Amino acid sequence: MHYIGTLIWSVLIISTLNYVVSAVQNVPFDFMIGIYFAIAVAVLIFVLDMIIPKEAAKEF
Numbered sequence: 001m002h003y004i005g006t007l008i009w010s011v012l013i014i015s016t017l018n019y020v021v022s023a024v025q026n027v028p029f030d031f032m033i034g035i036y037f038a039i040a041v042a043v044l045i046f047v048l049d050m051i052i053p054k055e056a057a058k059e060f
Helices: 002-024 029-050
Strands: none
Touching: 002 029
């Protein structure tokens, strides 16, 4: 479920960012570019989640 949630939130946030930046730069808004970047960001988040250790650090 957290994979679906991460994908949905990344699509929403990246698409909003894409819309705002395209409006500021006065270029046409392309929704699919936002989708591609959102998928890339979601995959990067999934990879980072696999790399970062889950156990707590040992205290000395």
